[in-house]
Amino acid sequence: MLQIQNGHPQGPVDGHARLRPLSDFSGSLANRSYLALRAAILDLGYRPGEALRKVEICAQLGVSRSPVAEAISRLAAEGLVDVVPQAGTYVARFSMDEIREGAFLREAIELAAVEVIAPILTEKQLVQLRRNLRVQDILVADGDFRGFYALDGEMHELILSFTGFKKLAYVADTAWLHVNRARQLILPMPGRVAETLEEHKAILAALETRDPDAARQAMRAHLGRLITFLEPLERDHPEFFAPR
Amino acid sequence: MLQIQNGHPQGPVDGHARLRPLSDFSGSLANRSYLALRAAILDLGYRPGEALRKVEICAQLGVSRSPVAEAISRLAAEGLVDVVPQAGTYVARFSMDEIREGAFLREAIELAAVEVIAPILTEKQLVQLRRNLRVQDILVADGDFRGFYALDGEMHELILSFTGFKKLAYVADTAWLHVNRARQLILPMPGRVAETLEEHKAILAALETRDPDAARQAMRAHLGRLITFLEPLERDHPEFFAPR
DNA sequence: GCTAACATGCTAACATGTTACAGATACAAA
DNA sequence: TTTGTATCTGTAACATGTTAGCATGTTAGC
Structure with missing residues (x-):
C-alpha cells in the first residue's frame, strides 16, 4: 500500500506494556x-x-x-x-488525504442519516437524544473532556441507529478511525468543547422541527468545523505523516 | 453473526467446477x-x-x-x-434489510460525490463521461446487456474517482455487493436498460450544468429506481432469503 | 413411544514447522 | 567514489499437525 523506501526510523519505544491483556x-x-x-x-x-x-x-x-x-x-x-x-x-x-477521505465518508453517511430520520423520529428517540445532551451539558460544566467525547460518540451512534441500519455505525467508525487517531494529538480546548456542545444542540433542535434540510445543515456545520482543527496537524507533527 | 438454528439444507449442487482457477x-x-x-x-x-x-x-x-x-x-x-x-x-x-442498507450507503456516497464534483469538474473529466455514455448508447443498441452493465459500473467508478478519494469506490462496491448478487436473479429487461441509459444521460446533463443540487437529484432518481426492481425479489425467490 | 446420555464425524480455531522473498550489508570491480 | 554483485538476515506467506466445540445419530433408560 505505502512504499517505505529506506530504513524504518523509530523502533519500539520501550519494547513492552503497550498492549492491554x-x-x-x-x-x-x-x-x-x-x-x-x-x-x-x-x-x-x-x-x-x-x-x-x-x-x-x-x-x-x-x-x-x-x-x-x-x-x-x-x-x-x-x-x-x-x-x-x-x-x-x-x-x-497519518495521511491528510486519508483523514479528509474519512471525514468526507462520515459526513456523507451522517447527512444521509439525519435526512431520512428527521421526518420519522419517534418521541421516544427524541427523549434519548435529549437525555444524552443533558449529560453532555453536565460533563462540560465539570470539565470532564474524556466523558464528553464518549457521549459525543454515543450521540452520533444513536442517530445512525435510528435509521434502522445495523452496519452503518461500523462503516462510519471505520471511516473515522484515522481521524480518531489523529485527534490524540490535539489537546482538548475548553472553548472548542463548549462550541461542540452548541453544535450538538443545534442538531437536536433541527431534528425536533423534523425538517430534513435543517438537520442536514446543522450536521454539516458540525462536521465541517471538526475538520478545520485537523488541518494544521500535518504542519505541527510532520514526523507522524507520510512523506508526500 | 447469523444464527443458523437447525439443519443446513442444500449441499453442493454438483460438487466442483464452480471456482475459476x-x-x-x-x-x-x-x-x-x-x-x-x-x-x-x-x-x-x-x-x-x-x-x-x-x-x-x-x-x-x-x-x-x-x-x-x-x-x-x-x-x-x-x-x-x-x-x-x-x-x-x-x-x-440474501436479506432485504442488507440490500436496502447497501443501497442506502451507496446512495449516500454517490450523492455526496456528485455534489462536490459538480462545481469543479474539468473539461477532460466531462469528456471521459461523455465517451463512456456514447459507448453505453452503442451497447444498448446492440442489445449487449453484459457490456452495458460493465460500462454502467465504470461510469459510477469514474464519478467517484473524480472526488480524488481513493477508497471511496471500494467502500461503495462493498456496500453494493449484496445488491449485485441479488441482481443475478433479475433477467435484464430491454425496457429497463433503455431507461437506465436515459437516467445516466440525465446525470451527465446535470453535471454539465455544474449545479450540485441538480446532480444530486438526477443521481437520486437513478438509484431510487434501481431499488424498486429489487423489492419483489424476496417474494419471487424466498429460498435465497434468510427466514425472518 | 419418548427422552436423555453418549458416541461419532465434521469443522473452525489454534499451534508450529517450512519456504521464499525483500532489503541490508559487505565487498569486488570500475 | 561509485556501481554492481554476492551473501546473509529477518520476515510474511504458506503448509500442516493438533485441539475443542457443534450437530447429529444411536443407544440406554423410563
Whole structure:
C-alpha cells in the first residue's frame, strides 16, 4: 500500500506494556488480539511508521502467530497498518488525504442519516437524544473532556441507529478511525468543547422541527468545523505523516 | 453473526467446477483464493445457505488451508459468508434489510460525490463521461446487456474517482455487493436498460450544468429506481432469503 | 413411544514447522 | 567514489499437525 523506501526510523519505544491483556476483551483469540492491537495503535502506543514485530506481540499476548496474523490482516484492511510482503509490517503513518477521505465518508453517511430520520423520529428517540445532551451539558460544566467525547460518540451512534441500519455505525467508525487517531494529538480546548456542545444542540433542535434540510445543515456545520482543527496537524507533527 | 438454528439444507449442487482457477487472478494465494471464491459467490455458483467445504476448496484450488482461511475471513467481514465457530461456514442468504442498507450507503456516497464534483469538474473529466455514455448508447443498441452493465459500473467508478478519494469506490462496491448478487436473479429487461441509459444521460446533463443540487437529484432518481426492481425479489425467490 | 446420555464425524480455531522473498550489508570491480 | 554483485538476515506467506466445540445419530433408560 505505502512504499517505505529506506530504513524504518523509530523502533519500539520501550519494547513492552503497550498492549492491554487479552482478558480485557472478548471473542476468539484472533478477535481479542485485533482489539488489543487496534486500541494500542489508536492510542499511539505504537507510533506511526514503527515496525510491528509479530513474535514479540505473540509473546506479549501469550498466543501463537495464527490469531495475530489474522488480527494484522484485519488492521491492514482498515488501513491502520501497512504490510510489505516478505519484509515487514508497519504502523501506518497519518495521511491528510486519508483523514479528509474519512471525514468526507462520515459526513456523507451522517447527512444521509439525519435526512431520512428527521421526518420519522419517534418521541421516544427524541427523549434519548435529549437525555444524552443533558449529560453532555453536565460533563462540560465539570470539565470532564474524556466523558464528553464518549457521549459525543454515543450521540452520533444513536442517530445512525435510528435509521434502522445495523452496519452503518461500523462503516462510519471505520471511516473515522484515522481521524480518531489523529485527534490524540490535539489537546482538548475548553472553548472548542463548549462550541461542540452548541453544535450538538443545534442538531437536536433541527431534528425536533423534523425538517430534513435543517438537520442536514446543522450536521454539516458540525462536521465541517471538526475538520478545520485537523488541518494544521500535518504542519505541527510532520514526523507522524507520510512523506508526500 | 447469523444464527443458523437447525439443519443446513442444500449441499453442493454438483460438487466442483464452480471456482475459476487461481491463474485467472493475481496477487498472493490468499488474495487469489479470495477473488475466486468471491466471484463464485456473486455468480451464485455457490448458492445462499450452502455450506463451504474448506478441504474441498483447498483441493480444487490446489493450495493449503491457510490462504483459504484468510480468504474466508475476508468474505465474512464483507458479509458474504457466515462463519459459525467450530461448526461450519455458509454462504450468506440474501436479506432485504442488507440490500436496502447497501443501497442506502451507496446512495449516500454517490450523492455526496456528485455534489462536490459538480462545481469543479474539468473539461477532460466531462469528456471521459461523455465517451463512456456514447459507448453505453452503442451497447444498448446492440442489445449487449453484459457490456452495458460493465460500462454502467465504470461510469459510477469514474464519478467517484473524480472526488480524488481513493477508497471511496471500494467502500461503495462493498456496500453494493449484496445488491449485485441479488441482481443475478433479475433477467435484464430491454425496457429497463433503455431507461437506465436515459437516467445516466440525465446525470451527465446535470453535471454539465455544474449545479450540485441538480446532480444530486438526477443521481437520486437513478438509484431510487434501481431499488424498486429489487423489492419483489424476496417474494419471487424466498429460498435465497434468510427466514425472518 | 419418548427422552436423555453418549458416541461419532465434521469443522473452525489454534499451534508450529517450512519456504521464499525483500532489503541490508559487505565487498569486488570500475 | 561509485556501481554492481554476492551473501546473509529477518520476515510474511504458506503448509500442516493438533485441539475443542457443534450437530447429529444411536443407544440406554423410563
